[in-house]
Amino acid sequence: MSKMSMRLNRRQFLTLAGAGAIATGLAACVPAAPAGDAGEAAMEDIQIQFVTNHGDAEQPFFQQVVDNFTDANPHIQVDLLNVSAEYYTKINTQGVGGDLPDIFYTRTWDVVPYASKEWTVNLQPLAERDNIDFDDFWEAELEQIVYQGDLYALPYDFSNLGVAYNIDIFNEEGIEVPDGSWDWDGLRSLAESLTIREDGRTTRWGWSAHPWPWVWIGIIAANGGALLNEDQTECVMNSPENIETLSFFKSLWSDGIIPEQGAMPQGVEGFSAGLLAMTTMGSWATQWRRGVIGDKFDWDVTAYPFGSEGRRAVSAGGGAWGIATNSNHIEETWQFNVHLTSTESTNILISEPVRSIPGRKSSVPAWTEAAAREDLPPRNVEVFAEMMEDAYSAPFPAYFKDLETIWFNRVAPLIAGGDPSVDVAESLAKFQDEVNELIASY
């Protein structure tokens, strides 16, 4: 072989390899092929992928729901996969690659971003065709799973937050347990009286807060403030009301009533370890808290405090099920989604194990009944459903994930502590400017 022909071959090879590599790399960007006509293949054996993001304890409940469906529809095989680690990174990667599972779990604030990228199917026509009872869903949740007026997911559960308290600590201190009629000042004074400092070190804190932005949208609204304007085109965080609210919460950690981030021992959950007398508790954490606390102490949950506006406006967000536009079996997947979110399945998945708030109002009686039957803490679990009456409700904007990054850098240190030099007004001003820049870029 001559040198010339060798060089030519190598060049050709590189050209081909380069073209192949580009084709491989860009294949991910190619729009997905339209879904096949499911009607034609109605009775053919088909397989659908069902991906959840839950704990191992919940796996048997999901399997039971899947089995109920496949018993009634033997030609449809549902492959259940529970992904716990890096779930959203995986979903994002699969979404970009046009390779999403047929049906998958989505938090309500991810519904709009996914729908806007055409990753999920518009379910409105299917829901109208099959007379889905929208009135049985929580209005606040429906608002979060609708994009441009159309439904893009079916609800699984809905969550809000209450305050869990250690009854044993209250009894030891001779203090009456909270009944939920308190305001934030009431929580502060109670938390202060439950905080213990020994030899210059805090050995027990009165309360702890979550720094997540969706939790705070409600708290600031209850105190007369807002994160965004009504049509979500502008951030209005740097307001006197919000400065007052965040200054109040900053004082909680600067006065040592709640632990600053990094103050709790590494790998220890403060409330179950008895280091916190009270803590913020999500409605979804009932089973998990029961597991970690066991019979170490008695505990219960009560409602969030009222804000200065005379309402709790507790934030609510939830889980739902979306169907991928790249699915080749949209009709069958829709049938499964309807089954998955039926009252019967919701009872199996949420009401019976007493986790979170069922996505269907019709499942609430079974949920409260199961809670009472078990006679396990938190006995006052129905408080989560009661708080839904004045829950704060607003759709999450498509830029919410980016807003979270700015929140964790600018606002979270005001809530969670760690840096005594943070200034509330300065931080909120920066947050507002950066979010407004973000909105302008969308």
Place this chain on the structure above:
Amino acid sequence: MIALPKTPRARREALEGYIFLLPWLLGFLLFTAGPLLASFYLGFTSYRGDRSWPDWIGFANFTKLFQDELFWQSLKVTVIYAVGFLPPGMALGFSIALLMNQRVKGVSIFRTIYYLPSVITGVAVAVLWGFVFHKEFGILNSVLEWFGVTPISWLFNSRWVMVAFIIMGLWGVGDGMIIYLAGLQGIPTELYEAASIDGARRMRRFWNVTIPMMSPTLFFVLVTALIKTFQIFTTAYIMTRGGPNYATYFFSVNIYNTTFVSLRFGYASALAWLLFVLIFLLTLLLFRSAKFWVFYAGEKEEAA
């Protein structure tokens, strides 16, 4: 132009070489070259992960970069880290290597101990240092308390978090130490003997024999450490997520967030390529500077 091996035996040997190379080459072409080229293309688009073909926007991403405060912030903290870590890191690594080069009993055990941090993965390092930097229960604050220092919230205070990252980086200097050690052991002893005969004392031998003979090794460590420093990601992602107040929002964290949180693939690709260009230019600068301070024994001999 590559010269072909002339004899059949040499050709066979070359073929065998290529066969050994093939798994890497195939892996590179299939899994690295593709995304590499795709990201280059995407850098000129406004692609956000949706189902339409990416829109070509020319250099808009690159011009937008310079007005993006987060870009400047991420560049700033990365440079601060590089400046804060590289010089003490190299000096410390070299100093430890000099100690480890002594003929003392049990030196191989010390060498292993100092090299050990380099074989621990990033996530484990992050968890371990989480314990060390803990405000209430961390060993660092406990030691500082003996000197009357108030406990510092190392990872959540924007004034201290970079210091914490530099300390964490210095813990891993064993990586460079092992290379320095190899370099030190490659210095011919007759050079030291000759210098001693000429009356050179210990420091003189260090500056006039050790340092020039070690300059290629120092150069190698500097280049590789610089590249690694600019790519710092795992510890920041695990421990601080870039915070607080963007104090550890390193360039790679910015690229990750732009890609996997914002799903702005076009802009993230532009960021990634800019990082490549920056590292490339800095490396080039170092190579250009090498002729002034790096001494290659072979070259001198040839020139003489």
